[in-house]
Amino acid sequence: MTTNNLSISVKKRHNIFERVQLRDLIPFISLILIALFFQIISQGSLLSVRNLKLIMNQSFALIIGTVSCSFIVAEGDVDFSMGSMVGITAVCAAWVSQVNTILALPAALAVGLIFGLANGILYVKFRIPSFVVTLSTLLVLRGLTIFISGGGSVSVPFSLYIFDSLPVKICVAVGVIAAAYFVFEYSKLGKMCKAVGSGAQAAYQSGVPVNKLRVFGYALSATMCGLIGFFNMVRAGSAATNTGNFFETDVLIALVLGGMPLSGGASSKIRCAVIGSLIVAILSNGMVFWSINEKLQQGIKGVVFLIAVWLTFDKRNAQLIK
Amino acid sequence: MEDEYVLSVKEISKNFGVVQALTDVSVNFKRGEVHGLIGENGSGKSTLASIITGVYRADQGIMKLNGETYQPSSLIDAGKKGIAMIVQEMGTISGITAAANIFPGKENMFSRMGIVNKRKMEQEARKILDRIGASHIHAETVVDEYSFENRKIIEIARAVQEELQILIVDETTTALSQQGRDILYQLIKQLKKDDKTIIFISHDLDELTKYCDTVTVLRDGRYVCDLHKEEISPDKMRQLMVGRDMQDDYYRIDYKKPPKTKAVLSVDSLTGKRLKSICLDLRKGEILGIGGLTDCGMHELGRMIFGIDRPDSGKVYTGEGRIEITNPRMAIRHKIGYVSKNRDQESIMRLSNIRDNICLPSYDKLKKKFYISRKAENDLAERESQRLQVKMSSLDQLCIQLSGGNKQKVALAKWLGNESDILILDCPTRGIDVGVKAAIYQLMEQYIKDGKSIIMISEELPELIGMSDRIIILKEGIISGEFKRDPKLSESDIIKYMI
Numbered sequence: 001m002t003t004n005n006l007s008i009s010v011k012k013r014h015n016i017f018e019r020v021q022l023r024d025l026i027p028f029i030s031l032i033l034i035a036l037f038f039q040i041i042s043q044g045s046l047l048s049v050r051n052l053k054l055i056m057n058q059s060f061a062l063i064i065g066t067v068s069c070s071f072i073v074a075e076g077d078v079d080f081s082m083g084s085m086v087g088i089t090a091v092c093a094a095w096v097s098q099v100n101t102i103l104a105l106p107a108a109l110a111v112g113l114i115f116g117l118a119n120g121i122l123y124v125k126f127r128i129p130s131f132v133v134t135l136s137t138l139l140v141l142r143g144l145t146i147f148i149s150g151g152g153s154v155s156v157p158f159s160l161y162i163f164d165s166l167p168v169k170i171c172v173a174v175g176v177i178a179a180a181y182f183v184f185e186y187s188k189l190g191k192m193c194k195a196v197g198s199g200a201q202a203a204y205q206s207g208v209p210v211n212k213l214r215v216f217g218y219a220l221s222a223t224m225c226g227l228i229g230f231f232n233m234v235r236a237g238s239a240a241t242n243t244g245n246f247f248e249t250d251v252l253i254a255l256v257l258g259g260m261p262l263s264g265g266a267s268s269k270i271r272c273a274v275i276g277s278l279i280v281a282i283l284s285n286g287m288v289f290w291s292i293n294e295k296l297q298q299g300i301k302g303v304v305f306l307i308a309v310w311l312t313f314d315k316r317n318a319q320l321i322k
Numbered sequence: 323m324e325d326e327y328v329l330s331v332k333e334i335s336k337n338f339g340v341v342q343a344l345t346d347v348s349v350n351f352k353r354g355e356v357h358g359l360i361g362e363n364g365s366g367k368s369t370l371a372s373i374i375t376g377v378y379r380a381d382q383g384i385m386k387l388n389g390e391t392y393q394p395s396s397l398i399d400a401g402k403k404g405i406a407m408i409v410q411e412m413g414t415i416s417g418i419t420a421a422a423n424i425f426p427g428k429e430n431m432f433s434r435m436g437i438v439n440k441r442k443m444e445q446e447a448r449k450i451l452d453r454i455g456a457s458h459i460h461a462e463t464v465v466d467e468y469s470f471e472n473r474k475i476i477e478i479a480r481a482v483q484e485e486l487q488i489l490i491v492d493e494t495t496t497a498l499s500q501q502g503r504d505i506l507y508q509l510i511k512q513l514k515k516d517d518k519t520i521i522f523i524s525h526d527l528d529e530l531t532k533y534c535d536t537v538t539v540l541r542d543g544r545y546v547c548d549l550h551k552e553e554i555s556p557d558k559m560r561q562l563m564v565g566r567d568m569q570d571d572y573y574r575i576d577y578k579k580p581p582k583t584k585a586v587l588s589v590d591s592l593t594g595k596r597l598k599s600i601c602l603d604l605r606k607g608e609i610l611g612i613g614g615l616t617d618c619g620m621h622e623l624g625r626m627i628f629g630i631d632r633p634d635s636g637k638v639y640t641g642e643g644r645i646e647i648t649n650p651r652m653a654i655r656h657k658i659g660y661v662s663k664n665r666d667q668e669s670i671m672r673l674s675n676i677r678d679n680i681c682l683p684s685y686d687k688l689k690k691k692f693y694i695s696r697k698a699e700n701d702l703a704e705r706e707s708q709r710l711q712v713k714m715s716s717l718d719q720l721c722i723q724l725s726g727g728n729k730q731k732v733a734l735a736k737w738l739g740n741e742s743d744i745l746i747l748d749c750p751t752r753g754i755d756v757g758v759k760a761a762i763y764q765l766m767e768q769y770i771k772d773g774k775s776i777i778m779i780s781e782e783l784p785e786l787i788g789m790s791d792r793i794i795i796l797k798e799g800i801i802s803g804e805f806k807r808d809p810k811l812s813e814s815d816i817i818k819y820m821i
Contacts, residue, residue, distance in 0.1 A: 186692075186693050186694055186695070187689075187692050187693070187694060188685040188686070188689055188692075188694060191678070191681075191682075191685060191694070192685070194674070194678070195671060195674065195678070195682055197673075198671035198672070198673045198674040198678070199667070199670065199671030199672060199673065199674070201667055201668045202667070202668055202669060202670055202671045202679075203671065203682070204630075204650060205628075205630060205650055205660060205662060205668055205669065206650075206654070206682040206683040206736065207650055207651045207654040207655075207682075207683045208682070209651060263673075265671075265673045265674060266671075266673060266674040266675060266678055267673075
């Protein structure tokens with residue numbers, strides 16, 4: 001057996017059709033089907049220019065949220081505190097904006113960063129399981145939000161309303177998606193995050209700084225929640241006690257509908273986040289056209305979630321909660 | 323004629339999609355014999371065992387148990403008919419007692435009006451444990467408190483029930499220490515006396531030579547031949563398994579003394595879990611073998627040298643600058659690689675593909691600024707997997723689908739791709755078939771010829787004797803002996819220092 005044998009064998013370059021599996025296509029097909037379905041129900045209004053603008057506005061937060069939490073999910077972890085993170089950052093930013101409008105966005109990001117680091121450190125240094133940490137954070141931060149907003153809402157100066165513009169949001173969203181995609185697929189950081197999800201011990205023994213990456217994941221997710229909090233706040237004109245409520249649930253549903261494996265690892269993809277977010281946005285938007293009672297909408301989302309998990313969850317290899 | 327066979331399988335074929343696992347395999351198993359079943363990875367022996375125990379259904383062929391047609395629908399069904407199997411991986415259920423693990427699904431035997439009499443179940447369990455010589459295991463203890471090995475013994479107790487006719491031992495011994503193996507061998511002897519049959523699947527050719535009455539050889543899914551009693555020998559088995567003459571240079575054949583080179587790795591008074599003040603040097607261009615009983619501390623030593631575990635005191639140094647190693651990242655940066663004995667959990671990421679596994683430690687080398695191109699990854703992974711001749715369908719294949727030997731090749735490819743100068747290998751050929759074993763030995767030999775160094779931690783004395791330039795033996799955490807490479811060195815010389 002020769003060891004320095006750079007054989008000139010035929011390189012098996014699989015063409016694009018062989019690499020794409022049926023499972024990868026399911027989310028994309030679902031997106032098209034759901035869009036078609038509601039287009040018909042709404043008699044053409046779903047894809048009208050006005051409604052499309054509405055959908056884009058509505059899906060903005062979800063897209064940023066799912067894309068930024070993809071790193072945590074790729075590592076096989078979970079972040080239940082995202083909604084409360086949006087709330088606390090929005091409220092803090094609103095409060096700061098009353099003093100100085102320029103500091104509003106930095107404040108939101110900073111608050112997110114601090115609490116995100118807290119999440120990560122509690123998980124890694126104190127060895128508390130991630131779902132316990134983030135569930136506690138969810139409650140603690142929600143309480144803090146209610147406290148700071150004095151049980152009501154904190155309003156935002158008019159000057160910040162210029163940020164509530166679709167072009168700005170589209171730029172931000174595209175920028176975030178592009179950056180995340182590049183880092184996820186082509187950089188050492190992204191690959192190492194996926195390695196943590198695939199086999200944390202093996203990754204550690206191959207030189208991956210597992211703990212640092214976990215803290216990074218939570219810090220990133222929370223900081224981006226700060227971004228979402230800021231935009232939420234300028235759109236609504238204020239930050240209230242329930243800002244961001246249930247956001248993490250929507251993020252989770254979007255990820256699953258988009259085909260993101262909750263156990264993390266190498267098969268995580270940014271496109272899952274994006275497609276999933278669009279599906280949820282169209283679903284929510286479309287249900288209004290279908291005149292579905294508001295109270296039923298949550299229930300329907302739940303059922304869709306269940307079906308999506310059933311269809312895509314890789315039961316043999318996954319561990320939902322580590 | 324058929325009465326003397328407790329089980330006969332005729333013309334069994336099985337395919338999994340494209341892969342033809344078995345083709346027209348016929349084997350007869352006699353009552354009261356120890357019948358070995360050997361073959362390389364991919365030879366079909368595990369598939370055959372799975373068909374006999376009802377895990378899979380054959381596509382063609384028939385099986386006869388005691389002369390009657392036998393077609394088990396599941397593992398439990400096979401169990402009821404007297405066929406049980408113990409495997410290599412974890413087979414006990416965590417969180418419940420040993421007794422509960424011995425009688426799973428049979429709680430009815432001990433229950434009255436729906437309430438299980440735990441005491442009675444534990445009593446019966448105790449009887450079985452005593453019978454197989456495992457009285458140190460307590461029936462009422464929850465199995466999580468026991469080591470992997472003791473849990474394996476509890477599995478054995480589960481298999482040895484009243485109606486047992488055939489016990490299949492599927493590569494179980496690889497993970498057991500000498501004590502565990504002795505319990506198993508005792509059991510085999512006892513079962514034989516009771517006229518039961520044992521189907522013994524193992525890669526350990528010495529073990530098979532010692533205990534088997536007949537050995538059936540499979541290759542590439544087909545039956546090759548049977549060896550009987552006196553015909554059974556490791557060389558003969560090796561030859562038949564691989565299908566070509568295994569040359570004498572299975573291990574290294576050179577015996578010249580290497581020049582005294584400088585130390586590339588130094589361990590200074592390392593003390594910690596199981597280890598007491600270990601000092602040793604690894605010289606450039608040598609294979610340093612470390613051996614001893616399972617619990618002597620050698621595995622822990624490997625982990626500490628690489629920086630995975632922190633020692634209580636002492637240091638590990640490498641290179642010219644005497645740089646201290648304190649964690650794996652540092653070790654890797656200084657061109658050290660480590661292959662754990664726990665292959666599936668620690669040396670490869672099972673859910674990732676081959677490419678990702680091979681490239682993992684080398685991203686710094688591959689990246690240009692922040693960008694790692696697909697091409698760079700493919701080139702590296704392609705080159706290393708070719709060098710080691712990993713049997714795969716493509717670089718995108720998930721490692722979980724590879725055989726044990728190929729997983730090990732991927733783990734080694736990873737470090738070769740990273741251009742490591744020092745390799746720490748813990749049980750590098752455990753549970754791997756002959757063909758791949760030989761390939762790994764050749765690789766190790768070439769590696770040191772290129773001026774690199776290896777620490778090989780192994781529980782297999784023939785391997786240590788055959789491959790090492792120096793052997794250090796640990797006993798209860800301290801170095802009890804050191805041996806230099808010598809054609810006259812034998813196992814008995816070394817064993818004295820181990821026990």
